[in-house]
Amino acid sequence: MTKPAATLVLTRCEVCRTRFVPTDAPCPKCGSTRTHPYPVPDAGRAVAVTELSSPAPGWAAPHRLALVEVADGVRLLAVVEGALPAVGDAVTVRLDGDVYRVLHRHKGPEGRGEGDFPKTRAHGSSFEPPR
Amino acid sequence: MTVHVASVGVGRFGKRREGLIELAAEAAGLALEGIGRKPVDLLVVGTMLGHGPQGPEPFLPRLASQLSLEAASGLRAESTSGTGAMAFHVAVDALETGRFDRALVVAAEKMTDRTTPEITGELAASLHPSEAAHGATMPALASLVTQRYLERHDLPVSAIDLPSVHARAMATRNPNAMFQSAVTAAEVAASRPVATPLRLLHCSAIADGAAAVVLERGGGPATVLGLGQGLESMRIVDRADLTTFAATRIAAQRAYEAARITRKEVGVLEVHDAFSPFSLIHLEDLGICGPGEASRWFERGWVGPAGRLPVNPSGGLIGRGHPIAATGLTGIAEIAAQLMGEAGARAVSPRPKIGLAHAVSGLAAHNFVTILGSPTA
Numbered sequence: 001m002t003k004p005a006a007t008l009v010l011t012r013c014e015v016c017r018t019r020f021v022p023t024d025a026p027c028p029k030c031g032s033t034r035t036h037p038y039p040v041p042d043a044g045r046a047v048a049v050t051e052l053s054s055p056a057p058g059w060a061a062p063h064r065l066a067l068v069e070v071a072d073g074v075r076l077l078a079v080v081e082g083a084l085p086a087v088g089d090a091v092t093v094r095l096d097g098d099v100y101r102v103l104h105r106h107k108g109p110e111g112r113g114e115g116d117f118p119k120t121r122a123h124g125s126s127f128e129p130p131r
Numbered sequence: 132m133t134v135h136v137a138s139v140g141v142g143r144f145g146k147r148r149e150g151l152i153e154l155a156a157e158a159a160g161l162a163l164e165g166i167g168r169k170p171v172d173l174l175v176v177g178t179m180l181g182h183g184p185q186g187p188e189p190f191l192p193r194l195a196s197q198l199s200l201e202a203a204s205g206l207r208a209e210s211t212s213g214t215g216a217m218a219f220h221v222a223v224d225a226l227e228t229g230r231f232d233r234a235l236v237v238a239a240e241k242m243t244d245r246t247t248p249e250i251t252g253e254l255a256a257s258l259h260p261s262e263a264a265h266g267a268t269m270p271a272l273a274s275l276v277t278q279r280y281l282e283r284h285d286l287p288v289s290a291i292d293l294p295s296v297h298a299r300a301m302a303t304r305n306p307n308a309m310f311q312s313a314v315t316a317a318e319v320a321a322s323r324p325v326a327t328p329l330r331l332l333h334c335s336a337i338a339d340g341a342a343a344v345v346l347e348r349g350g351g352p353a354t355v356l357g358l359g360q361g362l363e364s365m366r367i368v369d370r371a372d373l374t375t376f377a378a379t380r381i382a383a384q385r386a387y388e389a390a391r392i393t394r395k396e397v398g399v400l401e402v403h404d405a406f407s408p409f410s411l412i413h414l415e416d417l418g419i420c421g422p423g424e425a426s427r428w429f430e431r432g433w434v435g436p437a438g439r440l441p442v443n444p445s446g447g448l449i450g451r452g453h454p455i456a457a458t459g460l461t462g463i464a465e466i467a468a469q470l471m472g473e474a475g476a477r478a479v480s481p482r483p484k485i486g487l488a489h490a491v492s493g494l495a496a497h498n499f500v501t502i503l504g505s506p507t508a
Contacts, residue, residue: 020368020369021261021366021368021369023261023366028364028366028369029369047279048274048275048276048278048279048282048373049275049278049327050271050274050275050278050326050327050328050329051324051326051327052266052268052270052271052325052326053323053324053325053326054247054248054251054268054270054325055266055268055271056251056252056255056263056266056267056268057248057251057252058266059266063266063271065265065266065267065271065275067275067279067367067368067373074368075368076368077261077262077265077267077367077368078265079265079266087278087282098261098264099264099265100265
């Protein structure tokens with residue numbers, strides 16, 4: 001039995017068709033509130049990455065962040081777990097409360113193995129893909 | 132109605148013993164001396180953090196009281212690091228109604244009385260909450276912008292070193308600058324990593340400081356020729372292109388149109404170099420050069436005090452230090468001083484007839500362009 005593909009949820013504006021990272025604000029392009037969630041795969045690509053020596057209060061140094069492009073060209077900011085990916089590298093994304101987290105995928109775009117998130121995580125909320 | 136800068140006052144930036152009110156009063160006093168202490172009927176102030184010894188200061192009444200300006204009216208502006216420029220714009224708009232004759236604009240920040248983590252936390256208010264929630268800081272988002280910029284234009288990381296070298300060289304001519312020593316490109320490249328690829332010497336520093344300007348009705352060498360502002364999404368993930376700041380381009384277009392000039396007529400420029408790569412982006416967004424071309428201006432020395440277009444003769448944020456709210460007004464004060472022939476050792480040559488000051492709020496979410504010059508230029 002194959003594992004179902006994990007998904008992320010993005011938002012689509014029904015008026016101007018802009019797709020964006022979910023927010024409690026209206027469409028960032030046209031201001032419409034007619035927006036709908038829709039699922040996309042949890043695979044992305046790092047477009048910029050950084051390692052911070054002094055993160056915001058409450059985060060331990062070194063803190064790693066990535067700007068990640070997921071489906072439909074939508075970009076999100078994510079906390080990097082583990083090693084910092086290089087720009088262009090494939091990553092797996094999950095939402096943990098209000099925080100996106102990414103893990104460097106060591107295998108090719110189809111491969112899912114050592115780069116996957118562990119099933120349970122020490123800091124709590126596990127990622128449950130919507131059915 | 133024509134409005135002009137009659138006088139400017141800037142105190143020393145860096146770690147100061149004085150508190151917010153004393154720093155602001157010092158700069159205000161210098162500006163008021165410059166007009167022979169003629170009466171002002173409008174006080175416009177700006178501070179972001181408003182740090183007093185016990186907590187937030189009621190900045191406007193405290194400063195008005197300190198300056199014995201009880202007969203004036205008062206307004207306060209706030210847009211994070213664009214606050215000083217915003218206060219200036221508010222004062223110009225108020226004078227143009229004809230209800231006021233002379234305005235004192237003062238912007239100040241007290242920062243060194245807090246620890247760096249405390250300040251970092253407070254400055255996170257300049258970021259969108261969803262991005263701050265990821266542990267992002269201003270340098271973190273700036274580093275992401277920097278990478279996109281360098282990649283888009285196929286530039287080496289070393290391209291961001293020269294703007295810091297330039298800023299620190301200019302600051303050695305400014306007795307009010309926090310940093311009084313020059314640095315080499317090698318020293319910039321070897322400084323401590325802050326948010327890769329940004330290093331310590333690519334970043335502006337926490338500082339105390341204040342600036343003041345007196346605005347009057349009428350014309351002069353530093354007449355307000357054009358103002359413009361622009362707003363852009365605070366969430367950087369909603370921006371289609373991170374290699375340019377739309378809010379600067381909008382602000383510049385509006386200011387150039389209002390001033391009825393083109394960028395070719397600008398003879399001196401102050402840009403908001405909170406991070407050295409932003410100097411490159413700002414030059415391009417202000418139309419001084421094309422996308423990806425700004426690093427050449429630094430390599431060839433075209434931004435020097437006698438160059439094709441002198442940029443940040445005051446040392447900019449990287450040379451002066453960055454007392455958040457004071458910064459935007461300090462850039463305007465520098466342009467005015469250059470136009471009025473009061474820049475001393477920092478004077479650019481030949482003396483410019485038109486100058487432009489640029490300021491940024493947050494990660495370029497609310498940007499300001501101010502064009503000053505001789506109305507007959």
